[in-house]
Amino acid sequence: MAPPFPEEVHAGSGGSPATLPAGVLWDMDGTLVDTEPYWILAEHELVAAHGGTWSDALAHQLVGNALEVSAQVIIDHARMPLSVPEVIDALLQRVIDQVRVRVPWRPGARELLDELKASGVPNVLVTMSWRNLADTVVEKLPPGVFVHVVTGDEVRHGKPHPEPYLRAAELIGADPAACVALEDSPTGVRSAVAAGVPTIAIPNVVAVPPDSGAVRIASLDGLRARDLRSVAAGVSPAPSQQ
16 A cells, blocks of 8 residues: 655654544545546546547546536537536436446545544535535435535535635634645645635645645545644644554
8 A cells, every 4th residue: 555645744643632623624526535537437428429529638627626617618628519507417417327336435535534523523525516416425424424515506606716615614613724624636725725724635636736735645544533634734743652
């Protein structure tokens, strides 16, 4: 297994309950679940069905965007005779169908979720996917793992605008600066950082620039709840005294 923190931070097992974040705000696609390949496949299939061409490079440009933005890009590129809502509905249904067959959890995500819940730290899902897909994923988890869900069809401004993360912090009554955001895309990182949330980036399909304002790590695997605030601040947690 590759070490989870090859760049700025190396996580230990130190820390104390006092160091726990006020809440952990999770991106979904690419961070909690590795659904970006599902989205890319859905885009290829939809564009091909209407006689157009699509590429992974184009798909990667859409990662983290609000679905309305991505749908318009697809329509403009492929010159499809569909509306934005029609494109969104088609893509969502295809991804939901794939998630129902298999939920591709990202390494370490389930373990960290469980530990946070057991520690009394609220988890909030902050996704630009719409409610029907988010609910499909959340239903695969034990009840109460996520105390709130913020979705792209329920905000006025999607990522990279700070609104989704500001709303997530508000829902749990927390100062954004006391929370930690987990993201995988530059667009999502921009949203969380703009909201004033200390952010950990776990790049997946697309790279996150080193000057993004987030601390980059390679994986959630091995990351402990008590280390999140230190890691997000770019500080290596103290070694365990156990």
